[in-house]
Amino acid sequence: MKRLFLIINIILFFGVTMLSGQNNSLSPKATVSLLVCSPYEGEVFTLYGHAALRVNDPEKGLDLVFNYGIFDFDTPNFIYRFAKGQTDYQLGINRYNDYVIEYQMRGSEVTELMLNLSGSEKEKLWNALRENYKRENRIYRYNFFFDNCATRPIAMIERQVDGQIKYPDATKSVSFRELINECTQNHPWLTFGCDLALGSPTDRIATPHEQMFLPMILKSEVSKAMILRRDGTEEPLVSKVLVLTEADDETTGHNLFTPLFVSILLLGITVFVTALEIKKKTCYRFFNTVLFSCAGIAGCVLFFLSFISEHPCVFPNWNLLWLHPLHLLGAVIFSVKKGSKAAYYYHFINFVPLSAFILFGSLLPQYLNAAFFPFAGCLWVRSGSYILNVWIKK
Numbered sequence: 171m172k173r174l175f176l177i178i179n180i181i182l183f184f185g186v187t188m189l190s191g192q193n194n195s196l197s198p199k200a201t202v203s204l205l206v207c208s209p210y211e212g213e214v215f216t217l218y219g220h221a222a223l224r225v226n227d228p229e230k231g232l233d234l235v236f237n238y239g240i241f242d243f244d245t246p247n248f249i250y251r252f253a254k255g256q257t258d259y260q261l262g263i264n265r266y267n268d269y270v271i272e273y274q275m276r277g278s279e280v281t282e283l284m285l286n287l288s289g290s291e292k293e294k295l296w297n298a299l300r301e302n303y304k305r306e307n308r309i310y311r312y313n314f315f316f317d318n319c320a321t322r323p324i325a326m327i328e329r330q331v332d333g334q335i336k337y338p339d340a341t342k343s344v345s346f347r348e349l350i351n352e353c354t355q356n357h358p359w360l361t362f363g364c365d366l367a368l369g370s371p372t373d374r375i376a377t378p379h380e381q382m383f384l385p386m387i388l389k390s391e392v393s394k395a396m397i398l399r400r401d402g403t404e405e406p407l408v409s410k411v412l413v414l415t416e417a418d419d420e421t422t423g424h425n426l427f428t429p430l431f432v433s434i435l436l437l438g439i440t441v442f443v444t445a446l447e448i449k450k451k452t453c454y455r456f457f458n459t460v461l462f463s464c465a466g467i468a469g470c471v472l473f474f475l476s477f478i479s480e481h482p483c484v485f486p487n488w489n490l491l492w493l494h495p496l497h498l499l500g501a502v503i504f505s506v507k508k509g510s511k512a513a514y515y516y517h518f519i520n521f522v523p524l525s526a527f528i529l530f531g532s533l534l535p536q537y538l539n540a541a542f543f544p545f546a547g548c549l550w551v552r553s554g555s556y557i558l559n560v561w562i563k564k
Contacts, residue, residue, distance in 0.1 A: 195293055200227035201284060202292050204323060204408075205235060205269070206389040208279040208417050209353060214360060216276070218353050219385035221320040223327075224266060224282065225296055233266040236299050239319035241312070253471075255480030259312040259319075261303050270414055277418030283392055285327065286409040294330040302326070315346055315482060320385045324392065327407075333399040335407055337378060337391050346483065347372040347537055349384055362429040362539055366468075367475050369487035370536035433544035440548040444555045453559075458504040458552055465549060466498030488536045491527045492546040496520075514560050517553040524550040 203224045210216040223236040240262035242248070251257055264272075273280050287295070301307060312318060328335055347368065354361045382388040395407040440461070447454050473495050476485045500516045503509040527546055531538050 194230070196225075196227050196232075196289075196296050197229035198289060199229050200225065200232075200292055200296075202226075202287055202295055203285055204283040204327070204389075204392060205414075206281045206283065206385050207273045208281075208386065210273075210276050210278050211356060212276070214357075216278075217357065217360075218350070219278075219320075220273075221323050221385040221388055222264075222269070223295075223299065223323045225299065226266065235264040235266050235269040236303070236323075237262045237264055237269070237319070238310075238322040253474065253479060255313075255482075257312045258309050260310070261299075261308040261322075263303065274415040278415070279417035280414040281389055282412040282414055283389065283408045284410040284412070286397070286406055287330075288332065291330055291332055295326060298326055298330055313482065315380070315383050318383055320388045321383050324382060324388060331397055331407075333397050336396045336398050336404070338394045339378070343375050344381070345373045345537075346376050346380075349376060349381060349387075353384065358425065358428040358430075362541055365537065365539040366489055366493075366542070367472065367484065367487075369476065369484050369489075370534075371483040371485070373535070373537050374483075429539065429541035430544070433541040433548075437544040437547050437551070440551050444551055448555070448559070453556075455504050455507070458556075459501045461548060461552060462497045462501040462504060465493055466495055466501055469494040469497055488527075488531075488534045489538070489542065491523045492542070492549065497549075513556065517556040521550065521553040521557060524553060 201224075203226070205222045205224050207220040207222075209219045220239055222238070224234070225236070226233045238259065238261050241257065241259045245251065245258070248257075270280055310317065310322075347365070350364060351361050354364065376383075378391070382391055393408050393411055396404045397407050398404055443454060443457055469490070472487060472490055472493055475481065476487045476490065497520075500513070500520065503512045503516055524546055528543060528550060531543065
């Protein structure tokens with residue numbers, strides 16, 4: 171992380187140095203292009219791809235990449251701020267060769283979309299980027315869906331074009347969740363975590379323009395877009411598409427321990443422990459304490475994301491029906507031998523929403539990962555068996 175922070179500072183230092191010597195207008199030979207990098211399976215934050223703007227002026231010896239994806243893991247309280255939705259990204263500047271080599275070594279495909287802009291449009295975009303790079307302007311509040319490394323470049327282009335950019339009609343209607351789950355399909359635990367943390371707003375159908383928060387969709391849409399000029403004429407937004415580096419073919423091995431497999435396994439263990447408990451006419455309070463403690467901790471995270479975090483698309487989250495902070499209270503009650511009466515009331519109250527979730531979860535206005543139901547079933551079995559055991563004793 172410290173090495174990453176050093177690299178970021180070097181990038182910013184050279185960015186300031188390079189811009190300070192480039193106060194003149196662009197030459198007629200200058201080009202502006204959109205660089206799109208394909209996803210890389212090696213890191214969580216590279217699974218979605220990346221996008222940046224390139225300004226190349228051979229007459230001025232200028233070849234820079236404006237990169238809106240710079241962030242620093244060493245920022246104080248980074249994890250907390252990220253969870254709360256207060257992650258700050260910033261605009262950085264790379265030398266073009268350095269930028270491309272980095273993604274080439276990573277194994278990403280880098281595609282350059284040469285923008286079909288007039289000289290005045292290039293100049294306006296160049297000046298806007300320089301203004302945006304000023305110290306007081308370069309930092310922005312990152313938002314995964316609506317303000318990220320892909321949405322910022324296209325917004326800059328749209329503002330500087332003399333006319334209106336017309337994108338092709340959408341070929342399919344997809345939700346935000348479907349879009350990101352397609353990116354994480356080879357990482358089932360990451361998909362599970364996203365499905366758990368993101369609430370029902372994530373299942374809203376994204377507009378064609380909103381879908382461009384993903385760089386690969388941005389590339390597809392921009393490459394087919396047209397500029398509708400004020401005089402009514404149309405011309406392509408992209409004049410040429412160049413593949414600068416090829417993607418490495420990377421295969422992901424099959425992982426047996428997927429969330430669904432683990433959840434079914436845990437449900438099987440829960441049923442076995444419960445049956446053994448009934449046979450021996452005893453109560454394994456320790457098992458309940460551990461199970462409900464884990465559920466309560468996960469519930470605290472969901473509660474934080476839903477009611478305290480500034481992230482969009484996290485509230486309402488119907489997973490709070492089965493995974494909530496009150497499970498921690500239950501875990502405390504179960505660990506006390508004299509708390510049997512309180513435990514009965516807790517299990518009884520808990521059994522109702524769990525039953526509703528398992529029976530009618532498919533009717534909720536939110537996509538639910540298949541692994542949620544066996545996990546919820548573990549809690550349901552323990553609460554149901556406790557209630558049944560008390561009734562039998564009566």
